[in-house]
Amino acid sequence: MRQGFTCLLNNSMAEIKLLKGNEAIAHAAIRYGADGYFGYPITPQSEIMETLMDEQPWETTGMVVLQAESEVAAINMVYGGAACGKRVLTSSSSPGISLKQEGISYLAGTELPALIVNVMRGGPGLGTIQPSQADYFQAVKGGGHGDYRVITLAPASVQEMADYVALGFDLAFKYRNPAMILADGVIGQLMEKVELAPQKLRRTEAEIRKECPWAALGRPAGRQPNIHTSLELDSTVWEQYNIRFQAKYKAIEANEVRYEELYCDDAGYLIVAFGAAARISQKVVEIARKEGIKVGLFRPITLWPYPSKRLNSYKNKVKSILTVELNAGQMVEDVKLAVDCQIPVTYFGRMGGIIPTPQEVYNALKKIVNP
């Protein structure tokens, strides 16, 4: 990959733009000073690579943008870039993310930082191109093989699509762990106002060597080789690695939980939802409040680590909880665990690319308020 350089950077200021969520991801990656994007097109996230190709960052920041021959190739290019301490990302939608799971497990097993974007569509299989949140389990419960976790961020606006590129990279490098932006087709296709951060320079190789002493950038004299592998035939050694991974995950769970609470202070009922489902639910909360129903919206931003502790604090405050998801009911399990099943937790959702309307969600809410 080419070195970072300073010419031709005319994005030094923060800038307000009207962008699709997918476009925001692309702009944010360039402005963060990412070194490389590797991907393969799939609806509903193709605008990410299209925007990168339009912007031609290789002419300005020196960022590489490459359409790989497949999703599997793309994630392995990310694996290679990450091993060199580069800030690299890939993006896809559900079926493509399934293909990347082996690579994500390897990234976790070698403790390498990378950013993966999933703009979810309806599954299983090739499914539909319409929005979905049915990859929740895949993102937060494993996806690939082995005991590992992926830091999972769920944007609910175009602004957050842009912001979580930076946050995802920051967390990935802080913990040497893959991070994922788990968006849905609604947020990917939605166009909103977004403030883009000022352009950051890509790190020079000298800076990478200093900040990432583990990076495989060529061995200076007097240092042991930096070897990245997730293969260890001695199980006693590999168990020690696993113990270290788990300790890291505990630290992430302790430090990196993020969530948003709207109208929760006096709430007698709670809706829990993320991404597009949270936006729809926010409208429902506004309608319900006008009808005198005291309902709040709890929106997990980190799906892993999950804001379980904070949710637990509601078990003595609210009568019951409704989770709203664009899937068959996945996050509802984590909500039940969070409140120790001590209050009723019900689920409402639609599947296969169908988006519930505010009216449908309101009807579901009425059922828990007046059972």
Place this chain on the structure above:
Amino acid sequence: MQHELIIAGFGGQGVLSMGKILAYSGLTEGKEVAWYPSYGPEQRGGTANVTVILSDERISSPVLNEYDIAVVLNQPSLDKFEKTVKKDGILLYDSSAITRKPSRKDIRIFEMNAFNTANGEGLGKVFNMMVLGGVLKVVPMVKLENVLAGLKKSIPERHHKYLPMNEKAILRGMELIQEITN
């Protein structure tokens, strides 16, 4: 103040770009805006629609089941969206594409013959701007100068020579629009 619109028609009629220009115009006025398209295969020749929301406050759901304003440019869209207009809301349609007129009595209905007029007056390419003119005449949710600024931002520079034609179409649309009294 919040305006929730659905704009629907055949793919290729400029439905999505009309919504985009409206969103850009709102942005120019400092409003919160959301633009959410139907992005399925129906965009290619079938029915396309876009939800546009302009608001003074943070916008909650970009997915709606009822609208303040429905702009429909073909019969399937009228059939689909007439019932989604809020009570006392506005339905606006292009008469050339409509075979069954709307029947609701609890909304305001507006008609314009934009398609035939645009083609007859050499404005066929900016038919959607003529419709936008009609919409803005009924509900002046953004200023004309900001629409022109929004237009300038949303189309590539090589097409800026068409800006006067767009302005002409918007103004013509404002003349064409008529309220239907039931």
